[in-house]
Amino acid sequence: MDKATVKKLVEDKRLKDKRRVFDTSLKNYRIALSRVLGETDADALKNRARRIKEFSIDNLNDLKKEMIRKMEESGITVHEASSSKEAREIVREIIGSESIVVKSKSNVMREIRLVEYLRSEGIDVVETDCGDFLVDLCEEKDIHPVLPAAHIRLNEIVKKIRQKTGAKVEESAESILAFVRSYLRERITKARVGITGANVLTAEGAIVILENEGNISLVSRLPEKHVVVATIDKIVPTLEDAMVICRAQSIWGTGLHMPSYINVISSPSATADIGGVKLVGAQGPKEVHLVLVDNGRSKIINSDFREALYCINCGACLAACPVYGVLLNNYGGDAYHGGIGIVKTYCFEGLKEAFDRGVYLCTTCGACREMCPLGINIPEMVRKIREECVRNKFELASNVEMIENTRKYGNPFGKVEGSEALEPDKMYCC
Amino acid sequence: MGVFERFLKPNTLYYPGCLTSTVLKELEKNYDALLKLSGINYIKIQNIYCCGSPVRNAGYTNDFEKLARKNLEILKKYNVGRIITSCPACYHTLRSAYREVLRNEWNIHVLHTVNVLWDAIENGRLGVRETKNDGIKVCYHDPCHLGRWERIFTEPRKIIKTLGYELVEMERTMLDALCCGGGGGVKANYPELAGEIAKERVLEAVSCGADILVTSCPLCYASLKHASELLENKKVRVVEISQLLLKSLHGGRKE
Structure with missing residues (x-):
C-alpha cells in the first residue's frame, strides 16, 4: 500500500466515523474479555490449544484420511477441493437447480468468494x-x-x-x-440448501460449529441439504480437542466463557423408529456434504508460515492491533483482516496482493501475538514476507532511502545535523 | 584505568543508537551524564554501525547480517564485553536478533539504561531526591521492543516511583500497551498513520489523568511528543525518562 493511499484513509471522514462506532464494540469486547480471562486459567488453556494445533498440523494427512473414512461411513459426503475455483464449482453442483440458499457466517466462504460466484450464477444467497x-x-x-x-x-x-x-x-x-x-x-424455512462453515472438524468424523445467534442451528437443520465449507487446518483428533478450541474461540472471539450453542454434526439426520429400519432424513437434513478446502494450505505446513494454520479466526489480534484500530478492514485481505490477514493473503493469493494490502503497515509491535490464544507470531511472519518483497523489488520509497543511507553512511539517517524537528517521514528508525 | 587493565578487562560500551546519536542528541548527553553519575566506566565508539533494527524490519536480511558481522568485528576490536543502550530497538536487536544470525559467536551482554540506572539507584550509586514531585501523576508508555519483546516492565516504573511521582496506568499497559505507531518503519513509510496512532496514545494518557507521559525509547518519545503538539495538548507533558531522572538527581556515592 502506498503512502498517499494510507494518508487518504487516515484522513477519510467516513472511516473516522466508522472507527467511532466500532470503538464501542471494541471497548465492550475488551472489558468482557478481561473479565473472562480473570476467571480462567488462560495460560493453561492457551498451552492446550497450541499443543492440539501443533499436533494436528504435524499429523494433518493422517487425520484427514481418518476423518474422511469416518464421515463416509456415517453418511457424510466429503469433497476435496484444492483451489477456490474447485471449491466454488463443487458447491454449485451440490446446489443443483435450487434457486435460493441460506448461509451462515464463514471466513473460508469469503476467501473463496463463494457468495459473489453463486449470485453471478443467479442463485439467491441469503446471509443469516x-x-x-x-x-x-x-x-x-x-x-x-x-x-x-x-x-x-x-x-x-x-x-x-x-x-x-x-x-x-x-x-x-x-x-x-x-x-x-x-x-x-x-x-430459512423456504430454502432447501443451507451452507455453513465449521469451527473444528475431528478425525472421529464430527463437524463442530459454535454460535450465539441460533441461525446456524436452523441453517444446518431445516433445509434438506446441509453443505459445510471448511478448510483442512480445522481438523483436530477428537471431540475433546475440539471443545478446547471452541472454548478458546468463545473466550477470545466474544469474551464469553462458552457460546450459546455448540453444534456437533456427525451424520445426516436419521431415525430407526418406523419398523426398525434406519431411514435417513428425519427432522434434519437428508444430505450432509463437507467441502474440504486446501487452497494453498498444505504447501505452507513446512514453511515459515506454518503458524498461520493455527489461527482459529477469533479476531482477538485485531482488537489489539494499533494499525487495524485506525484503518479497520482496509488493512489486510478481504476475508482476513489485519496482520494475520496479510499473512494469509500472502499464503493464499501471493506476494503482490500482500504488498498491496499493507504488508508494510505492521509496526511489528507484537500486541497481536500477546493477545492470540494460539500465540501466533504474526510480526515474524510479516517480516518474512517483507524479505520476499525486497527480493522481488516490492519496496517503499522511504525504505529505499533508509537502506541506501545505511549502506553509505552506516546509519539510516545519513548525514543529519541533530535536530528534533526532523520530518516524520525521515525518521527511518525502528 | 591503566593500559594493561584496559586490555585485560572487557570494556563496557554505551551505544546510544542512531536516532539518539544523530537526531535526538540531547538524550545522548543526558545518558552520558547519568551513566557518569552512576560511576560506570564506559567507552563510546564513533564509527560503529546501525544495529540493523530498521533494516531487519524492512526485510533487508542480507544487509542486516552484514551489519551484525561488521559490528561484531568492531566490538571485538574494542574488547567490548557489555553494551549499555538507551534505545529499546537496539536493545532488542542486539540482545535477541543478533543471536539469530551470529549464533554462538555473539556472547556480548546487553543491558538497557533503565536496568542499569535502576540498579545504580537501588545500590545507592545514583542519589535521587524523592519528595518534591509529590502529587504529580506520571504514566509510563511501554516501548514495544522493551516491554512485549523483552519483558522489561518493572524497572522504569520503580524509577518513577522512587523519584516520588504518583504512578498511574493507561488503559492499555504493559503486555497490552498500545504501540506509539512508529515501529516497524511505519513512522517513515506512513507518517500520517503513525501520527494517528500516537495521538490515540497521548489521549489515553490524558484520560488516565497523568500530568506527565514518560517513555524510555527515543522513537516513542519523538512520536508521542510530535502527536502531543499536533493535538495542542496542554494536559500531558511528554518526556523521556532521562529527562525525568536528571531533574531529580544529586550525585550518589561512586563505584
Whole structure:
C-alpha cells in the first residue's frame, strides 16, 4: 500500500466515523474479555490449544484420511477441493437447480468468494448471520470476523431496510432485530440448501460449529441439504480437542466463557423408529456434504508460515492491533483482516496482493501475538514476507532511502545535523 | 584505568543508537551524564554501525547480517564485553536478533539504561531526591521492543516511583500497551498513520489523568511528543525518562 493511499484513509471522514462506532464494540469486547480471562486459567488453556494445533498440523494427512473414512461411513459426503475455483464449482453442483440458499457466517466462504460466484450464477444467497445480513443489506464490507457490522450506524440500517424491503422499522436495535428475525425465518424455512462453515472438524468424523445467534442451528437443520465449507487446518483428533478450541474461540472471539450453542454434526439426520429400519432424513437434513478446502494450505505446513494454520479466526489480534484500530478492514485481505490477514493473503493469493494490502503497515509491535490464544507470531511472519518483497523489488520509497543511507553512511539517517524537528517521514528508525 | 587493565578487562560500551546519536542528541548527553553519575566506566565508539533494527524490519536480511558481522568485528576490536543502550530497538536487536544470525559467536551482554540506572539507584550509586514531585501523576508508555519483546516492565516504573511521582496506568499497559505507531518503519513509510496512532496514545494518557507521559525509547518519545503538539495538548507533558531522572538527581556515592 502506498503512502498517499494510507494518508487518504487516515484522513477519510467516513472511516473516522466508522472507527467511532466500532470503538464501542471494541471497548465492550475488551472489558468482557478481561473479565473472562480473570476467571480462567488462560495460560493453561492457551498451552492446550497450541499443543492440539501443533499436533494436528504435524499429523494433518493422517487425520484427514481418518476423518474422511469416518464421515463416509456415517453418511457424510466429503469433497476435496484444492483451489477456490474447485471449491466454488463443487458447491454449485451440490446446489443443483435450487434457486435460493441460506448461509451462515464463514471466513473460508469469503476467501473463496463463494457468495459473489453463486449470485453471478443467479442463485439467491441469503446471509443469516445478523451482522453479515446487515453488511449485505447496507452494501458494506465486513469489519471483523466476529463483529462484521459493528461499524454501521443504526440510522443507516433503518434507511436501508425501508429502502429495500419497505418494512417500517424503528431506529432501535430491538426493532431492527425483530425485523431481521422474522425476515430471515421466512427465507430459512423456504430454502432447501443451507451452507455453513465449521469451527473444528475431528478425525472421529464430527463437524463442530459454535454460535450465539441460533441461525446456524436452523441453517444446518431445516433445509434438506446441509453443505459445510471448511478448510483442512480445522481438523483436530477428537471431540475433546475440539471443545478446547471452541472454548478458546468463545473466550477470545466474544469474551464469553462458552457460546450459546455448540453444534456437533456427525451424520445426516436419521431415525430407526418406523419398523426398525434406519431411514435417513428425519427432522434434519437428508444430505450432509463437507467441502474440504486446501487452497494453498498444505504447501505452507513446512514453511515459515506454518503458524498461520493455527489461527482459529477469533479476531482477538485485531482488537489489539494499533494499525487495524485506525484503518479497520482496509488493512489486510478481504476475508482476513489485519496482520494475520496479510499473512494469509500472502499464503493464499501471493506476494503482490500482500504488498498491496499493507504488508508494510505492521509496526511489528507484537500486541497481536500477546493477545492470540494460539500465540501466533504474526510480526515474524510479516517480516518474512517483507524479505520476499525486497527480493522481488516490492519496496517503499522511504525504505529505499533508509537502506541506501545505511549502506553509505552506516546509519539510516545519513548525514543529519541533530535536530528534533526532523520530518516524520525521515525518521527511518525502528 | 591503566593500559594493561584496559586490555585485560572487557570494556563496557554505551551505544546510544542512531536516532539518539544523530537526531535526538540531547538524550545522548543526558545518558552520558547519568551513566557518569552512576560511576560506570564506559567507552563510546564513533564509527560503529546501525544495529540493523530498521533494516531487519524492512526485510533487508542480507544487509542486516552484514551489519551484525561488521559490528561484531568492531566490538571485538574494542574488547567490548557489555553494551549499555538507551534505545529499546537496539536493545532488542542486539540482545535477541543478533543471536539469530551470529549464533554462538555473539556472547556480548546487553543491558538497557533503565536496568542499569535502576540498579545504580537501588545500590545507592545514583542519589535521587524523592519528595518534591509529590502529587504529580506520571504514566509510563511501554516501548514495544522493551516491554512485549523483552519483558522489561518493572524497572522504569520503580524509577518513577522512587523519584516520588504518583504512578498511574493507561488503559492499555504493559503486555497490552498500545504501540506509539512508529515501529516497524511505519513512522517513515506512513507518517500520517503513525501520527494517528500516537495521538490515540497521548489521549489515553490524558484520560488516565497523568500530568506527565514518560517513555524510555527515543522513537516513542519523538512520536508521542510530535502527536502531543499536533493535538495542542496542554494536559500531558511528554518526556523521556532521562529527562525525568536528571531533574531529580544529586550525585550518589561512586563505584
